[in-house]
Amino acid sequence: MCLKIFFARIKTMDTLVEEQSSAGVPSVERATASPIQTVVSRGGGQNGTVPSAGIVSASSLTPGTQIRGNGTILLMPRSTEKNVTPTASTTTQAIAVPQPGGGVSIVHVSIPSGTQPMHVQSVIQPNQQSVIQAPTGTGLHSFGKNVILVNKGSVIHSAEGDGGVHPVQLITAAKGDASDGDGITFALGTGEDDAKKRREILARRPSYRKILNELSSTEHHGTVVSLGGGGTGIEVKQEGATGGESSSQESDNSTAITSNTINVAGTQYHTAQVVPVSAIQLATGSQDGTLQGMQTLTMTNSGSAVTGAIVQYAQGQDGQQFLVPVTLSAADLQAYQIRTAGGITTTGLPQGVVMTSAPTIQNPQQIAEETSRRRELRLMKNREAAKECRRKKKEYIKCLENRVAVLENQNKALIDELKSLKELYCQKND
DNA sequence: GTAAATGCGCGTCAGATAAC
DNA sequence: GTTATCTGACGCGCATTTAC
Numbered sequence: 001m002c003l004k005i006f007f008a009r010i011k012t013m014d015t016l017v018e019e020q021s022s023a024g025v026p027s028v029e030r031a032t033a034s035p036i037q038t039v040v041s042r043g044g045g046q047n048g049t050v051p052s053a054g055i056v057s058a059s060s061l062t063p064g065t066q067i068r069g070n071g072t073i074l075l076m077p078r079s080t081e082k083n084v085t086p087t088a089s090t091t092t093q094a095i096a097v098p099q100p101g102g103g104v105s106i107v108h109v110s111i112p113s114g115t116q117p118m119h120v121q122s123v124i125q126p127n128q129q130s131v132i133q134a135p136t137g138t139g140l141h142s143f144g145k146n147v148i149l150v151n152k153g154s155v156i157h158s159a160e161g162d163g164g165v166h167p168v169q170l171i172t173a174a175k176g177d178a179s180d181g182d183g184i185t186f187a188l189g190t191g192e193d194d195a196k197k198r199r200e201i202l203a204r205r206p207s208y209r210k211i212l213n214e215l216s217s218t219e220h221h222g223t224v225v226s227l228g229g230g231g232t233g234i235e236v237k238q239e240g241a242t243g244g245e246s247s248s249q250e251s252d253n254s255t256a257i258t259s260n261t262i263n264v265a266g267t268q269y270h271t272a273q274v275v276p277v278s279a280i281q282l283a284t285g286s287q288d289g290t291l292q293g294m295q296t297l298t299m300t301n302s303g304s305a306v307t308g309a310i311v312q313y314a315q316g317q318d319g320q321q322f323l324v325p326v327t328l329s330a331a332d333l334q335a336y337q338i339r340t341a342g343g344i345t346t347t348g349l350p351q352g353v354v355m356t357s358a359p360t361i362q363n364p365q366q367i368a369e370e371t372s373r374r375r376e377l378r379l380m381k382n383r384e385a386a387k388e389c390r391r392k393k394k395e396y397i398k399c400l401e402n403r404v405a406v407l408e409n410q411n412k413a414l415i416d417e418l419k420s421l422k423e424l425y426c427q428k429n430d
Numbered sequence: 431g432t433a434a435a436t437g438c439g440c441g442t443c444a445g446a447t448a449a450c
Numbered sequence: 451g452t453t454a455t456c457t458g459a460c461g462c463g464c465a466t467t468t469a470c
Binding site: 386 | 439440442443
């Protein structure tokens, strides 16, 4: 029941995405499938056109700011305005797309954050004060300490842990910080390049793998990402370890385990990346009867007497994942014979593993057995793949749930802001 | 108590997609 | 182009809930 409601909500969101897509808006969700999104609001745009000069207030323009013919505005920090040309990795980019019917435009802001840019979505309303919101930790600071997104009194907000909305840095770009080097590029045009880019983005099919790859890539940079407050947040942390507890007695430099923690709505997901080593021993202390979702990892073990080792990547009920060694029967070993491809030494790293087929079969009965064995192998692989796919899907759904919560909070905050502004306006008129 | 409804996870297949 | 992997869809079994 709850899930039905949730899917109905997702459907509603998808409808919104579709509507945006039909209006030529690059869907951030489709583009990156990242669950870490933010909706911000700004003013500007009328009747399907975005006045380039109107999207950023004059007060926020630095002397180095360029307003290009195609509607692109470059905001340059003062210290870099002469010699530095903003690049994709150092600039915050925003694409404003007018919505049908006019009046409202949606802005997609790409914020550079390490090697993994973050994306922020914004709704622009003409001739109104707008609110820009970014959840805590999403890298709002990446705008640069002294960069402002202002349009007719827009305010940048940061959702704090209490779910409230608090104004944060509201500094003009004229006070540019030399150390930041951040520029802001407002690509307001709807030129062919943008359209082409949007088409390419929209053509991509959402993939759980991509989503999780992005999640893991975020982890690899050691970033901590939080969405929203009050228990609806998503946290991604990274903990590095070399020769950690879960590795083995082989705690030399050849063993490296990077453990990552993803916190989604209070649920922690632990993952461990095991860098190939010449010999691996697995921790067995975490095994219990609650293990589920066994997944097979192929690992080589050159140092031991066996030619290959198979471990299972198991997930406990609490989401914690373990490495579990598996005892293989002779038949299993025959089916899963693993040898190193590139050759390994006791000190070198394995170049890879390959599955070797059974010895040449001549007997028809053996051929049938081989066929059957291959089928079993394929089924087993597919079984594991299906488990992994379902796990990713569940994770993705959790991310979407969190996103829904964040968006609802933001919507609530926007409504409150609107109320307060209306009251303020009424008071001034009185 | 029992049957029906519902939810959930699993295995399998087939087609799409990614990787090589 | 081929192979491997991913994922939607389907059917099944089991546990829980609901209606009678």
